[in-house]
Amino acid sequence: MTQKNNNAGKDNDMILNLAPKILELLKGVNQLELENFSMEIGDLDLFIPSSGFSVPASSPPGAPAPIRPTTLINEQYTPLMTDYPGKIREVTLGATRAEGGSRSGTVTIGGATTPAYADRVRLPPHRPVISLDVFDMPVSLPKVLKENVGEVMDHPAEWAKMNVKKFGADVITIHLMSTDPLFRDATPADAVRTVEDVLQAVDVPLIIGGCGDPKKDAAVFTAISEMAAGERLLLNSVTLDMAEQKSLRTVATSAKENGHLLLAFTGLELNNAKELNRRLYEYIPPEQIVMDLTTVALGYGLEYSFTIHERARYAALMGDTELAHPVISAATNAWAAREAWMKMPPEYGSRELRGPIWETINAVTLLLAGIDLFLMMHPAAVLTLRDVIARLEKHPGALHEPIADWVGVRL
Numbered sequence: 028m029t030q031k032n033n034n035a036g037k038d039n040d041m042i043l044n045l046a047p048k049i050l051e052l053l054k055g056v057n058q059l060e061l062e063n064f065s066m067e068i069g070d071l072d073l074f075i076p077s078s079g080f081s082v083p084a085s086s087p088p089g090a091p092a093p094i095r096p097t098t099l100i101n102e103q104y105t106p107l108m109t110d111y112p113g114k115i116r117e118v119t120l121g122a123t124r125a126e127g128g129s130r131s132g133t134v135t136i137g138g139a140t141t142p143a144y145a146d147r148v149r150l151p152p153h154r155p156v157i158s159l160d161v162f163d164m165p166v167s168l169p170k171v172l173k174e175n176v177g178e179v180m181d182h183p184a185e186w187a188k189m190n191v192k193k194f195g196a197d198v199i200t201i202h203l204m205s206t207d208p209l210f211r212d213a214t215p216a217d218a219v220r221t222v223e224d225v226l227q228a229v230d231v232p233l234i235i236g237g238c239g240d241p242k243k244d245a246a247v248f249t250a251i252s253e254m255a256a257g258e259r260l261l262l263n264s265v266t267l268d269m270a271e272q273k274s275l276r277t278v279a280t281s282a283k284e285n286g287h288l289l290l291a292f293t294g295l296e297l298n299n300a301k302e303l304n305r306r307l308y309e310y311i312p313p314e315q316i317v318m319d320l321t322t323v324a325l326g327y328g329l330e331y332s333f334t335i336h337e338r339a340r341y342a343a344l345m346g347d348t349e350l351a352h353p354v355i356s357a358a359t360n361a362w363a364a365r366e367a368w369m370k371m372p373p374e375y376g377s378r379e380l381r382g383p384i385w386e387t388i389n390a391v392t393l394l395l396a397g398i399d400l401f402l403m404m405h406p407a408a409v410l411t412l413r414d415v416i417a418r419l420e421k422h423p424g425a426l427h428e429p430i431a432d433w434v435g436v437r438l
Contacts, residue, residue: 030261031251033412034328038343044298048162062198062333062402063135066221081289085231088221093415098314105149106146106147106192107241107347108146108148108149108371109140109141109146110140111140111341111344111345112345112346113140113311113344113345113346113347113348113351114138114139114140114344115137115138115139115340115343115344115351115352115353115397115399116137116242116313116314116316116351116353117135117136117137117138117152117263117314118135118136118137118288118314118315118316118317118353119133119134119135119259119354120133120134120135120136120156120198120232120234120259120261120288121134121198121231121233121258122257122258122259122286126257126259127257127286128257128258129226129230129255129258130230130231130232130258131230131231132230132231133232133259134153134156134197134198134231134232134250135153136153136156136211136317136399136400137153137157137352137353138151138152138153138352139151139152139340139397140344141344142337142340142341142397143340143394143395143396143397143398144394144395144419148191149194150299150419150420153399154420155398155400155401155416156197156198156289156399156401157196157197157398157400157401157403157409157412157413158196158197158198158199158200158234158400158401158402158403159190159191159194159196159198159199159200159403159404159409160190160200160202160359160402160403160404161179161183161186161187161190161199161200161201161202161225162183162186162201162202162204162279163183163202163203163204163205163213163218163221164204164205164210165180165181165390166180166204168362169362169367169368169378169382170368170378171368171379171382171383171405172362172382172404172405173275173380175185175405175406178187181199182222183221183225184225184227184228185228185338187199187225187229188226188228188229190229191229191231191326193406194406194409195409196231197232197329198227198231198232198233198234198400199229199232199233199234200233200234200235200263200402201221201225201230201233201234201235201236202236203218203221203222203235203236203237203238203247205217205218205221205238205242205369206218206237206238206239206240206243206244206247207238207239208238208240208243210238212243213296215246215247215249215250215251215330216250218247218251219250219251219254221436222235222251222255223252223255226255226258232259232260232261233258233261234260234261234263234290234402235248235251235260235261235262235263235371236263236264237263237264241266241268241269241274242272242274245269245272245274245275245277248262248265248278248281248282249277249278249281249406252278252281252282252284252285252287253281253285255285255287256284256285256286257285257286258286259286259287259288260287260288261287261288261289261317262278262282262287262289262290263290263292263319264290264291264292265278265279265288265289265290265291265292265303265307266291266292266293266303267293267299267302267303267306270303270306275306275307276309276310278310279307279310279311280310280311280349282310282315282353283310283312283315284413285379287315288316288317289307289311289315289316289317290317290318290319291303291304291307291316291317291318291319291352292319292321293318293319293320293321293345294321295320295321295323295328295331295332295335296335297320297335297338297339297342297350298382300320300339300349300350301347301349301350304316304318304349304350304352305349305388313348313352316352317352317353317354317355317399317400318339318350318352318353318354318355318358319354319355319357320332320335320336320339320354321335321360322356322360322389322393324359324360324362324363324364324367324385324389325361325364325385325388325389325392326364326366327363329366329388329389329392332375332393333392333393333396336356336393336396336397336398337396338355339354339396339397340354340396342398347382353399353434354397354399354400354402355398355399355400355401355402356389356390356393356398356402357399358386358390358399358401358402358403358408358412359386359402359403359404360389360391361382361385361386361390362382362385362386362404363390364385366381366385367381367385367386368381368382370422382405382412383405383407383408384408385409386403386404386405387407387411387412389410390403390408390412391411391412391415394400394412394415394416394419
């Protein structure tokens with residue numbers, strides 16, 4: 028027993044002698060790895076400093092329960108007035124007799140200096156314009172659309188007249204579908220006669236829609252441009268495909284010489300929109316260009332279409348002059364969605380309501396992205412959009428609804 032204690036004492040002395048040397052070796056060392064190391068620990072005491080640490084006191088017995096609020100806290104809201112360096116160009120459609128045309132009036136779009144309806148004090152200088160569609164040949168339309176125009180579908184001029192007098196169209200869009208080589212392949216001379224008839228039937232500005240074939244559209248637009256010199260038509264549309272086929276210059280030059288406008292169409296790609304505009308600047312002033320960035324139906328990419336239009340508008344307001352053009356939206360593309368017109372289970376509602384609602388949602392969504400001109404078809408959608416615009420344009424002082432009460436309203 029004594030010999031064992033003596034050995035333990037020698038080990039302790041050896042460790043104590045090594046300790047200073049170990050400390051000297053470990054100077055400046057932040058991390059140490061030990062191999063084949065073991066340690067025996069007895070009782071472990073844990074000490075927690077009391078400073079900076081407190082235990083919440085429990086509520087005394089019998090304390091009153093917190094008072095539940097019954098009203099909202101009234102706070103004053105001051106809107107932030109943001110000034111942007113850019114401005115959307117103003118473009119005027121149509122020309123009166125004094126201006127070299129035959130229209131009873133004109134419509135001007137563009138001119139915005141703020142995002143759409145983001146500033147209730149500085150509203151857009153020009154109210155968005157609505158154009159109603161007319162086709163130069165019978166086309167397949169959903170029943171809910173056809174029932175409004177069925178009696179005039181064979182007569183484009185009468186169709187246009189009804190859209191103005193009955194449905195209050197600001198502008199008429201005549202789609203020259205018969206010129207499509209895959210349909211009737213009507214000649215440019217046929218298209219000219221159709222446009223002449225519509226010009227005589229109505230006195231509002233016109234948008235001339237092509238068939239989508241770049242080569243045929245170029246020939247048709249050039250012929251119509253020369254016939255209707257001075258009318259300030261909007262030729263719908265010119266594309267990058269026309270540029271590749273060397274016909275963009277022909278159409279743009281004819282539009283400039285005869286005082287018309289061009290609709291630059293691209294498919295949801297801002298770089299393409301900028302490129303097409305740059306090419307057009309070589310032949311025609313920027314004040315004669317309107318953009319179509321493509322409208323996609325609800326359920327088929329409407330949210331992406333909204334994003335593209337919003338990005339274009341913000342870029343223009345921040346100084347990008349290549350995107351500082353008024354923009355149109357073909358809200359009628361909503362009818363490309365099957366859900367807008369097909370027969371569905373009762374819980375989806377009737378087609379008579381579902382279709383107009385689909386078109387309205389398309390229009391209202393892009394209205395908030397800054398659209399200046401809408402192409403539409405259903406009268407109910409037109410009336411609804413106009414009502415929404417009127418409400419958005421009310422001065423804040425004209426709003427009598429107790430908006431704060433909306434939070435607790437019971438429906």
